[in-house]
Amino acid sequence: MADPIVTIENVSLKYKKTVLTDVTISAGRGEVIGLLGLNGSGKSTLLSAIAGLRRTSKGTIKVGGKAGFVTQENALIDELTAMDNLKMWTPLSRAEILKELTDTELSILKVNEFIDLKVKRMSGGMKKRLAIASVLLSKPDILLMDEPLAALDIPAKNDIINFIDSFRAKGGTVFIASHSEEMFKHCSKIYLLKNGVSSLLPAGTPPAEALG
């Protein structure tokens, strides 16, 4: 593996109670890292720590690039349209944004189909696509995705999986916290988080079996 772009070494994190204990993970460019665990196992907390939203109690997290965070709660503003939400974070004009949405890997997300729709009128799938597109406009090196396929229909799931493959193919690194077996099929490495402790799953281990 080339030099890792994300290195997590012996990280512990306490938030009311201990959430993570001595977690060690590394990820290189073009890798998709899966974080597997039951609810409350610390997956989302770990992603927040990588994004710099939480301070670790112990250990270090080194991130060698810009990290974009896509979660179930998104950073979208409900009363604005998709275009307004995108323009909020980028100096690009409407035409330039539309070009990005149609001529790059973002076209997979089909955001241009609902570009003038207000967020509050969007479905869960649309919001997820828009949140990813919004993050991608800032050209992150690392994508942190918390439950990217939750509550999505099959076409939306396929679009997002295709997008992740495309992002990876261009050298992007993706961290995915998920329960979806379908998602883990696309991961280069899967880490199991159990009671805050991480362990690398041997290749080919079915996630359901790992969770016990």
Add this chain to the structure above:
Amino acid sequence: MIKAYLKRVLLFIPYVLCYFLALGIAMLALVMYASEFLFEDSTDSIATVACYVPDDEAYSRLGIGLVKQMDSVKHTIDIKQVNTEKKVVRLVEEGDAIAGIIVPEGFIENMGTPDAEMVTVIYRDADTFEEHVVNDLLYAMSDLLGTAQASILTAGEYAKEMGFSDGDAWEIEREVSNNSFSYVMNRKTLYNKVDVNDLVAKYAVRERLTASYTLYIMLMSVFVISFFFKGNNDIFRARAKLSGIKTWKIFLIETGCAASMIYLVYLLLFICLCFIFDSMKLLSLVTVFPAVLIIALLGTGLCYLVKSPTAVSYITFGAGTILMYLAGGLIPIDFMPVFFQKAAVFNPFYYLIRFFMRSMFL
């Protein structure tokens, strides 16, 4: 980002307007009601006292007339003058008057002389007799005219002792009489009667209440716009970080937007209040800025600390209402227990209300 926020402000205005209509109008109605309650001339606590003064008792009639005009009397006692002693008795008997006063002939002239007669006060045994009411009334009347009468008599006696002729003594008496009665008649000119609406705001309860209710409405507008704040959202901040936007910049933009929406609420209230008060100061549209900024900073700061918009709403409503109450913002501080009045000086809202009132009315 600023453009997007400005667009959000415009989109939030209908919510702000709805809020203003709901709470603003309710509060204005409350102020109007409170002012009516506090300043209404006729109150239910007026007691009727029946009074008989003999036809030829000009002094006593004058005394009753003057007493009726006294501010302390006219708001509490309705003096019903009747032309016979029997009518006095009947009114008291039938419960139409709490007491009856029968002034004897020569009451004022004979005051302090061996011929002095006492006023008769009639009441019903079954009623709680408000003796102090009648006493105050009689004291006021006799103080007014008795003092004048005593000085006239004294002047006449001294004039005779000093050897003045009867005619001269009479002239002196007449001179003293004119002076004394002109004083009695004009004693109301000793002070300026100023309507409470014209008083400077620091003494005017209605202005004080209006200012504090206005402040309260503006404070509660944080409750309405708490969903506007996004900088308290970790994911939003992570997104901002990715675009190289600092948290303090979002904080400032959100504070500015909140201030502009709160200012809009003030502007609407100002327009409405201009129809009610002549004393509204146009300059307050400028001087209100610090208060607006403080409220906006409180709201934004609270949202960043508490994170949940719902919790912010509860805190603003709960803590804001309690602090405003303790600062005398909802009920005038003068009507509250002494302990509350003393404790109010430690409440920052106490000073905010004073500042607000000065900016609106002074």
